[in-house]
Amino acid sequence: MITHKRPHRHLALLWALVVCLLVGHNAWLWLGKRIVPDTDILALLPADQRDPVLQQSFTHMVDSAQQRVVILVGAAEWNDARRAADAWSAALAPHADLLRLDAAGDEVQAGWLDGLQAHATLLISKEQENQLREQPAGFWLESALGRLYGAFGGPKLGAFRDDPFGLLAGWMQERAGETPVRPRDGRLFVAGQGREYVLLTYTLQQPAFSLAAQRQVVPLLDQAGAAAQRAVPGVEVIKAGVVLHAAAAGRQASSEVETIGLGSLAGIVLLTWLTFRSVKPITLVLLAIGIGFLGALSVCWLLFGRIHLLTLVFGASLIGVAQDYGIYFLCHRLGADPALDSPRLLRRLLPGLGLTLLAAVIGYMGLALTPFPGLRHMAVFSALGLVFAWLTVACWFPALVKARDMRAGWLARRYTGLAARWPRVSASPATLALLALLGAGALLGCMRLTVNDDIRSLQSSPPQLVQDQIKLGKLLDVPSPVQYYLVRGATDQQVLQREEALKRKLDPLIAQGHIAGYQALSNWVPSAQTQRERLALVEGRLLGAEGPLAALAQQVGEDRGWVEATRTHLLSRAAPMSPDAFLRTPASEPWRHLWIGEVGGVRASIVALRGMRYASIPVLERAAEGLEGVQWVDKVGGISAVLGRYRAYMGWVVLGAYALVYLVLFPRYRGRTWRVLAPTAAASVLTLALLGLSGQSLQLFHVLALMLLLGVGVDYGIFMQERHGKDGDAPWLAVGLSAANTLLSFGLLALSGTPALRAFGLTMLAGTALVWLAAPCFILSEEETHAETVYA
Template sequence: MSFQRRLALAWAFVVCLLLGHNAWLWLGQRVAPDTDILALLPAEQRDPVLQQSFTHMVDSAQQRVVVLVGATQWDEAQRAAQAFRAALAPHAGVLKPDAASDEAQASWLASLQPHATLLMGAEQERALRREAPRAWVDAAMGRLYSAFSGPKLGAFRDDPFGLFAGWAQERAGETPVRPRDGELFVAGAGREYVLLTYTLAQPAFSLAAQQAAVPLLDVATVAAQRTVPAADIVKAGVVLHAAAAGAQASREIHTIGVGSLLGIVLLTWLTFRSVKPVALTVLAIGIGFLGALSLCWLLFGRIHLLTLVFGASLIGVAQDYGIYFLCHRLGADPALDSPRLLRRLLPGLGLTLLAAVIGYMGLALTPFPGLRHMAVFSGLGLVFAWLTVVCWFPALVHGHTLRAGPLARGYRGIIKHWPRVGASLLPLLTVALLGVLAVLGASRLQVNDDIRSLQSSPPELVRDQIKLGKLLDAPSPVQYYLVRGATAEQVLQREEALKRRLDALVASRDIAGYQALSNWVPSRQTQTARLKLVEDKLLAAGGPLDTLARELGEDAGWYADTAAHLRSTAAPMELAAFLRTPAAEPWRHLWIGDVADAGGQQVASIVALRGLRYAALPALARAADGLDGVQWVDKVGGISELLGRYRAYMGWVVLGAYALVFAVLLPRYRGRTWRVLAPTAAASLLSLALLGFAGQSLQLFHVLALMLLLGVGVDYGIFLQEQGRDGREGEEGEEGEEGNAAPWLAVGLSAASTILSFGLLGLSGTPALRAFGLTMLAGITLVWLLAPCFTVAKEETDASPVLA
């Protein structure tokens, strides 16, 4: 048995293992691709508590679905809401409705009553320190006799000076939502809305949750609008965005993958006029895809849906190796056996694989898990496709297997008329003109690293999210303060110090307000100070309570009993106990609790902001300056800054990769090595110029595309330089014209296929993939046009073997 046959059988065994593993994954384990977009973002490795706080904020929101059912009349909004609620009622196992408002309000008020004397609004606390005693007597008399004295919670003796009522009103000001007729009510834009909230039973990023919940919400929407045709339904939830992203990615897998495959099949058929090359090319691509999928699952334990979308573009690269062999087989003497032909082509094939893997591995140097997965997936896919060509193609394709099709016959003659870079005037003028265009285009290139420019949710979902955020005055989950301390008491004290600074920003309308657990549970230090303040300013003999008793005609017993009653509702508040009460339900996400970082065990919390103005972000960052344990977190700004940092970093990596590839190619091509890399380098510069002329802003994903362009484009330089490297065609028995045209044909087919695959990637609805694809589209086209210009004829090589 020949070595080639043993190699083919060994590879067949490996392929069988791959097929078995993929069958086990998809049919046995029923694995599903990950759709969590956060998995693509970099983790904060230097500060695990910061990363934990962001995850905590996101996790608190991702299981919730918020719905506003509105109409111009309140009774219509109620009827539409009842229809919406009734449609979802049988499906509580998928979407569980949250508690009713009236019951919840009564419950949390009762749970706070034992501490009522300690709870007062910030303005009232300041007033206690400033106002004269008489002002408090008049305020109490007004509360007793005036119908317009504000809310009254309980009996007059429970809160004669309105401190607890003022605190409750201040807390109610943290949200525009109010109870009304057993519903949660909010108004805006000329409509009155019923607020409905649901909790998902399954994780929002699971395909099962998306497939179950989203259709139910659509059915409920139809039911509400059937009941009240003019009803306005506003829905928001992570599950809606995740489902939209999953549906978009699924569509793109079919568009990019199937479109590329059909294009490659057509090109291969027109070139070889045979089904066999088409089948072999598809076989190599398929094995590459399955091999990458299996190993990525073993390495990472999951596969992201966007990795599969990006992996679909692998089709445009993996076919290069098969096409290179097939084109040489077509142009070679039929008497030359395929294993011998492969040995001749193997150095060039090996270098193309190495250069492509270097390009893909550049993506793995980023801090983005998603990009690392894409890089490893694509690199492994190329290796498996390459091994399929080396192990199977020589055994399956023989001298008389292929015939030149119309595309091959017509295309081969074009190379004779292609311009070459030389010492003549016209090529030099052309190079100078392209250089000027590159400089002009690059000078117009702007930089934009804002992560928000990569937003890809459907416009209707974004509109609903913005509308709901404005109506509910919801805090931002990506801009907040992280507060840390050795104990819960220290964290609460640091929150209170921060809030004193934030009050000034509320006054200047930089923010509408803030949410913090210290609003509900003051620090023990503050509780002690407040109780002393109440004792000194209100309850002391001869003070406002004593005066109030006399003016009301009550005796000393009433004064003593009322003072004792107020002291009895001054029980110290404990944060842990409060977090177990119904009142804490909307605010539990603000408490992270015990955390561990490099400094040891700590306690952490979050202070969230409502209605912040983006122009005020610098002032918000300064508010944390000098406060121990307080850190301003701007996840949007942080990721955008990281994108910018790695854009610059990857620019240097690209240059380093060129140097590395040059060093890899130098032993084989010596003085002509620059000719292998020049087409790709020129195409990269011109692609940047085109981005500038098109008014595009440079971002990380354009630079990553240039990294990959090196790995793919250098293949074409290798293909063309291999042909005339040492003039051995005659030794191998290749036909003169057809043999000389084989690399040119391979470059044309490879470029056309890659342009097709990455061109379709440029149609992606994901802005990052679109930027990547469009850069590759322009770059590969330019490499294809430029690569033949840097080839040298055999006589030129003989005349100047080193400096050609």
């Protein structure tokens, strides 16, 4: 016995050294290097799909909204809305270091003209440009006289000489038409649905996804809302902002951790106590899983130099399969002869334990065959985690678990003999009839199963926040940040020209009601070619020797000197415009996100759409066809397509993993190999059928759960086929305890309010329960087992 113990003691010490190195390396990564997991979803995509310009465009659109908090304070009367808004602003005024109030009202109106005076003669609306080409000189003379003498001729922006024909005023009205918001009494005003609203916009001074910011902002907004209600009872407050959705998700996650997480942990500890009358076994199992996580993280960091947050989350759940190894050993230790020491027991169990590890690693490494870097990282992380956890069981459990440590609890005693009374799969008429009935139900359910990869189906924000977002979007006519046109070119001017070509194709779509309008930097900064054409139009149609300007001078009694002075003045306000110069003016602040600038040697911009209907997406996509450098971007559709490709790849990976696992198991089990895989395969098919019958749509997270189910279910099949006569009920107890822990760990996710986790949990709940019930049905009789089992 000493000859068995001493080598194993050396092995345990060697593994202790490895674990110390892992702990030290992880401490250095988190505390010394202070690594931050990658959260960029595009980092998970194949390299050929990671378009840096496209990625930057999405970042521009998201960042423009991410740090913004938008508030509408509304009442039936404008004065009431003003009082409530003032009370709201006063409540937040002391917290400008967290929420900075953006400029509003008269400040915004004044900012429109800043930096534009030098280019005013070039700023002409589309309608007026057409009129310049089509209308006679008399039209423009009447227009100028009307502006000069008419009581309602419109605003006189500066001196009459600055804009005698109202071109700048018309252009500014066109720009104002890009939003329903108007200045009023020093505030921003919008009306709709029988109410008048004050618009307040704040810029969040901390990252919207910062937990500290969320904990501070939400209570402050609640306090401001209460102040508005006290000032004007019944006032309506509409709030929108990424920070609100992030805070809601954080609260939901915290709640689920407290309920589902703590509930499952308590259930696992209780089951372990009822089985072994000790918490030592669960401590050892958790120790193995923890070392698996640390080892996987260290090696993945050394291999890839980075780690993605989703890899940590999903990988941590996958290596939860590692509990099976420890439970398998503990249950056999409980049922083994006390005279048999733990190292010799391990040697007897090693063939089955080794096959469970190999089958699981093969299943998860199938992910590495896909072209998605994210899945490859998850595969390597999960496989490494299983290996490190398995080595922990093999190296430490024999030294830490003695026969005297194990005592059968109430659950272990009640579980005795159940497997022997379980129905078996055979060729009897009753069995065949039951199988036919299950097959028909599975076929019916799978035929009813639909597919839905739409990312919007994974949204889990509170209904009130969603309703506020929709209402605010309608009132403010806010462009969608996830559907837009991306325009590229070699130079700024080429980008502007391509924007203008796109706008000519979009104008008919406005008339047809597909969109309400568009926002583009070329609305503010025409291309150099357009600027030259407009200047030529103004000079030729308005400022000529016999043109409307000269006729106007005769009408108002001015001489030719006045004509020349006015002409010179207007031409002096026709300096060429450039995007860079405009972006430095205060008027550009709301539109800066539309200009991407240079990315990888390419210049790019965004054309955003207002009032877009989702039903019009195919029409809008076709509008970009044939336009060089113009790309329709549907981020919702793009991410949904990625999820669909992940789901399809994962489906094939699951099937391939079954084939590989079968080939690995065949040399040991020969004709019984199908019995190892049959419980998991049957449970997977029945789970899909249940999803179809219950009206669920198949998505990526269902398929990912099926991959995890393969790793779990193969363990159960191997455990049941590794039964020896002297083992008694140890394999069946190991399957039952492992399945119960899996149901508590993953099945309870079915209660989650997050759709993705709920889909994962529902699949694991149904699948694990079905594998548990099916595993004993495929074992052989005692006589057949005795005859066919190969002893380790």
